[in-house]
Amino acid sequence: xGAEQAWLLAAVPAGMFIVLALLGRYLPRGGDYLGVLAIxxxxxxxxxxxxDYLDFYDLEAGQTAITRVINWSQVGSFDIDFGIYVDxxxxxxxxVVTTVALMVNIFSIGYMKDEPRYWWFFALLQLFAASMLxxxxxxxxLLLLISWELVGVCxxxxxxxxxxxxxxxxxxxxxxxxxxxxxVGLMTGIILLYREAGTFNIQHILEMAEAGEFxxxxxxxxxxxxxxxxxxxxxQVPFHVWLxxxxxxxxxxxxxxxxxxxxxxGVYLVARLLPAYEVAxxxxxxxxxxGLTTALLSGFIAIVQTDIKKVLAYSTVGQLGFMFVxxxxxxxxxxxxxxxxxxxxxxxxxxxxxxxxxxxxxxxxMTDMGGLWRKMPITGTTFFIGSLALAGLPPLxxxxxxxxxxxxxxxxxxxxxxxxLSFAAIVTAFYTTRLFIRTFMxxxxxxxxxxxxHESNGFMTIPLVVLAVLAVTSGFVIFREVGExxxxxxxxxxxxxxxEPHHYEIDWTLAxxxxxxxxxxxxxxxxxxxxxxxxxxTRAAEFQPRIYEMLRSKFYFDELYQWAINNVVLGFSFVxxxxxxxxxxxxxxxGSAQITGYTGSVLKYIQTGRVPNYxxxxxxxxxxxxxxxxxxxx
Amino acid sequence: xxxxxxxxxxxxxxxALGVYGVLARRNAILVLMSVELMLNxxxxxxxxxxxxxxxxxxxxxxxxxxxxxxxAAEVGLALAIVIRLYRVRQTANVDxxxxxKW
Amino acid sequence: MAxxxxxxxxxxAVVATxxxxxxxxxxxxxxxxxxxxxxGVGVMYVFLTVEFLALxxxxxxxxxxxxxxxxxxxxxxxxxxxxxxxxxxxxxxFAFLVGGGLAAILVGVAFATDWRENIPDSxxxxxxxxxxxxxxxxxxxxxxxxxxxxxxAMVGAIILARQEEGE
Numbered sequence: 018x019g020a021e022q023a024w025l026l027a028a029v030p031a032g033m034f035i036v037l038a039l040l041g042r043y044l045p046r047g048g049d050y051l052g053v054l055a056i057x058x059x060x061x062x063x064x065x066x067x068x069d070y071l072d073f074y075d076l077e078a079g080q081t082a083i084t085r086v087i088n089w090s091q092v093g094s095f096d097i098d099f100g101i102y103v104d105x106x107x108x109x110x111x112x113v114v115t116t117v118a119l120m121v122n123i124f125s126i127g128y129m130k131d132e133p134r135y136w137w138f139f140a141l142l143q144l145f146a147a148s149m150l151x152x153x154x155x156x157x158x159l160l161l162l163i164s165w166e167l168v169g170v171c172x173x174x175x176x177x178x179x180x181x182x183x184x185x186x187x188x189x190x191x192x193x194x195x196x197x198x199x200x201v202g203l204m205t206g207i208i209l210l211y212r213e214a215g216t217f218n219i220q221h222i223l224e225m226a227e228a229g230e231f232x233x234x235x236x237x238x239x240x241x242x243x244x245x246x247x248x249x250x251x252x253q254v255p256f257h258v259w260l261x262x263x264x265x266x267x268x269x270x271x272x273x274x275x276x277x278x279x280x281x282x283g284v285y286l287v288a289r290l291l292p293a294y295e296v297a298x299x300x301x302x303x304x305x306x307x308g309l310t311t312a313l314l315s316g317f318i319a320i321v322q323t324d325i326k327k328v329l330a331y332s333t334v335g336q337l338g339f340m341f342v343x344x345x346x347x348x349x350x351x352x353x354x355x356x357x358x359x360x361x362x363x364x365x366x367x368x369x370x371x372x373x374x375x376x377x378x379x380x381x382x383m384t385d386m387g388g389l390w391r392k393m394p395i396t397g398t399t400f401f402i403g404s405l406a407l408a409g410l411p412p413l414x415x416x417x418x419x420x421x422x423x424x425x426x427x428x429x430x431x432x433x434x435x436x437x438l439s440f441a442a443i444v445t446a447f448y449t450t451r452l453f454i455r456t457f458m459x460x461x462x463x464x465x466x467x468x469x470x471h472e473s474n475g476f477m478t479i480p481l482v483v484l485a486v487l488a489v490t491s492g493f494v495i496f497r498e499v500g501e502x503x504x505x506x507x508x509x510x511x512x513x514x515x516x517e518p519h520h521y522e523i524d525w526t527l528a529x530x531x532x533x534x535x536x537x538x539x540x541x542x543x544x545x546x547x548x549x550x551x552x553x554x555t556r557a558a559e560f561q562p563r564i565y566e567m568l569r570s571k572f573y574f575d576e577l578y579q580w581a582i583n584n585v586v587l588g589f590s591f592v593x594x595x596x597x598x599x600x601x602x603x604x605x606x607x608g609s610a611q612i613t614g615y616t617g618s619v620l621k622y623i624q625t626g627r628v629p630n631y632x633x634x635x636x637x638x639x640x641x642x643x644x645x646x647x648x649x650x651x
Numbered sequence: 652x653x654x655x656x657x658x659x660x661x662x663x664x665x666x667a668l669g670v671y672g673v674l675a676r677r678n679a680i681l682v683l684m685s686v687e688l689m690l691n692x693x694x695x696x697x698x699x700x701x702x703x704x705x706x707x708x709x710x711x712x713x714x715x716x717x718x719x720x721x722x723a724a725e726v727g728l729a730l731a732i733v734i735r736l737y738r739v740r741q742t743a744n745v746d747x748x749x750x751x752k753w
Numbered sequence: 754m755a756x757x758x759x760x761x762x763x764x765x766a767v768v769a770t771x772x773x774x775x776x777x778x779x780x781x782x783x784x785x786x787x788x789x790x791x792x793g794v795g796v797m798y799v800f801l802t803v804e805f806l807a808l809x810x811x812x813x814x815x816x817x818x819x820x821x822x823x824x825x826x827x828x829x830x831x832x833x834x835x836x837x838x839x840x841x842x843x844x845x846x847f848a849f850l851v852g853g854g855l856a857a858i859l860v861g862v863a864f865a866t867d868w869r870e871n872i873p874d875s876x877x878x879x880x881x882x883x884x885x886x887x888x889x890x891x892x893x894x895x896x897x898x899x900x901x902x903x904x905x906a907m908v909g910a911i912i913l914a915r916q917e918e919g920e
């Protein structure tokens with residue numbers, strides 16, 4: 018078993034999906050243990066792949082990637098080769114996906130216990146894992162596109178899992194349609210690249226781009242379209258509107274898909290193609306601006322949300338923005354590093370909130386909570402760790418990765434980017450603290466709910482603990498010593514890089530700055546929300562009610578889109594339906610039939626039934642023919 | 652001494668008169684008489700050509716013989732039909748047999 | 754010279770009687786005119802030196818066909834008086850036009866066409882010998898078929914005109 022068999026990581030869950038889909042409802046316990054078994058197998062197999070890969074890895078000799086290709090079909094001169102491509106980025110993604118998926122599967126056994134269609138949930142989790150793993154391993158854009166769409170389908174099915182609820186189906190539709198709009202861009206970009214490159218193979222395209230074989234503007238346009246697809250999937254402004262609504266799905270889904278794995282597909286894609294983006298470097302500024310806007314916007318919205326899942330959703334959107342800023346600064350290391358740490362602590366936070374929701378019997382509003390730490394110590398502690406990681410407090414994982422991004426932005430763009438990003442970081446820390454304090458600390462707002470709350474069972478708490486450990490420790494892999502100790506050729510920055518590995522040295526000024534930022538945010542949050550000084554925030558809200566409303570209404574994006582749909586899309590469809598009904602159908606189809614019928618009803622009178630008339634017709638015809646013949650003859 | 656064209660013109664006029672009769676006469680028997688006229692005109696035409704242009708093989712005359720033969724047979728049959736029609740419809744007018752109309 | 758004048762007399766006679774057939778107001782008159790017209794054509798055959806054909810014409814047409822027609826007229830009670838029926842249909846004007854057009858075309862073509870150069874002035878004599886040779890040697894099959902045709906026509910006519918029981 019080596020890295021060339023990495024495709025098994027996707028094949029096992031895929032096979033289990035089929036088994037569960039067909040037989041799941043008949044199996045005892047809905048086959049949940051089978052699901053865990055499948056993902057667990059992938060998790061274990063990952064280590065084999067990792068070992069084999071590290072063995073093979075030799076930077077000086079240029080050996081950094083393992084591939085295995087199958088020729089799928091050949092139609093004329095159109096070859097489709099499907100293959101896997103395992104390099105450093107792939108390894109990181111495989112680690113993240115298998116780990117978080119395994120934790121989520123275990124958690125779901127506890128969380129989804131009495132839910133309807135229990136077996137189908139696990140089947141879908143398998144399908145999702147298989148698709149996501151395929152996505153990160155695929156060596157060509159076509160296979161990537163296929164698995165991209167597949168994860169979108171899984172997201173749709175899982176968001177709408179509770180389809181008895183109207184809001185869930187609406188949210189699923191919204192997610193799918195919004196990402197579809199982005200996918201139009203993705204497909205356009207892929208087709209444009211294929212047209213010039215003649216291949217879907219990613220590495221070939223990158224080589225061609227670096228050799229300058231693309232027309233610069235053409236490359237810029239194609240990559241911008243691809244970025245549009247990434248924006249859709251990764252919920253960047255203005256495509257972010259689907260992610261908060263996606264919280265209608267079960268919380269394990271939110272943890273897996275909408276925090277750690279699917280939404281980072283956009284980040285992964287851009288990271289993969291970053292060498293090409295660097296060649297068409299006008300794209301980088303666009304990516305950075307989008308990331309910054311998203312980070313700031315989502316932060317502002319998050320500070321006024323009262324649903325704990327919504328806060329985390331907007332937080333995810335913002336953190337993805339951070340990752341794009343890193344990519345826009347040409348730094349794959351920072352982006353992938355933050356992707357990894359974020360996956361761990363965000364999944365932790367989501368699963369923690371799931372634990373809370375389960376314990377309070379499906380209440381999600383912070384206004385119903387408070388003081389839950391006493392009742393749910395494990396959840397509370399792990400949530401605390403996750404919050405600190407998100408806020409970026411050293412020495413937790415979030416600190417190191419966020420610091421890297423700030424460093425990248427400063428280096429590439431300068432002070433303005435750094436300032437904006439820092440502000441976003443403060444806001445992040447602020448709303449995270451707000452979330453934690455209002456949920457777990459202080460006096461309970463709803464004594465009834467508080468009464469019935471209790472700590473969740475082992476299936477739920479164990480993943481929380483595991484993820485908490487990762488949230489604490491995964492930051493340290495940035496250091497060369499730590500990396501080498503676990504068998505890597507160095508720290509994270511010596512393993513994942515854009516052009517060259519670079520040795521990580523702590524930039525003490527920047528480190529101090531980020532520490533201050535997170536501390537300021539935490540302090541502000543604590544100041545306002547701890548000790549019941551809630552009145553400060555209420556006063557702030559009343560001070561500028563319009564701004565508060567704007568934030569509450571998420572900057573009116575949904576209203577704008579709905580208006581556009583109502584007036585533009587539906588208006589246009591009214592026109593086309595009118596055209597279809599009255600021109601195509603009534604005039605064209607019915608019309609030609611009616612003309613025929615009418616002509617027939619008029620012409621039928623020629624059939625008088627009287628022979629003399631017919632004889633006349635014959636004679637007349639003969640005479641006319643004779644005349645015509647004579648005329649032609651001259 | 653009579654040029655060929657004269658005969659041809661004569662047969663043409665006869666034919667045209669026959670056509671008029673077929674189209675304009677109401678009684679079936681009158682129509683039949685007009686058809687006889689037409690047939691005669693045609694025979695005359697053929698014999699003319701045979702006489703002036705093809706004296707060795709006189710195909711036209713032979714043709715005329717057969718035309719006369721067949722015309723006789725045809726008249727017999729046609730009149731039988733007319734009698735039949737008269738028995739059924741009490742009329743021999745061709746423009747009153749119009750059941751097969753629109 | 755005499756031939757010409759004679760020809761012209763008979764030609765006019767033929768045309769006149771034929772016109773009488775189609776324009777006459779009485780059916781019996783039309784029948785009589787038909788006999789005369791057919792006889793006239795027979796005379797034309799004489800001018801064309803196929804006397805045999807003239808004989809056949811007189812016999813068949815004048816003898817058989819016209820008798821048949823008169824018989825049919827009797828049977829359908831059209832000859833008797835007290836039956837004033839319109840004999841010319843509504844489309845007579847158009848028929849006139851068509852007929853007139855046809856006549857014009859045919860006559861015009863007859864005179865305007867460039868027949869071949871060495872047309873004899875008068876018809877060449879066609880002996881009876883020639884006719885019998887053609888009929889019995891070259892076209893014997895057709896001859897026999899014509900005979901069969903006549904038989905079939907006779908049988909058919911009998912069947913068609915038969916009066917069923919109780920009719």
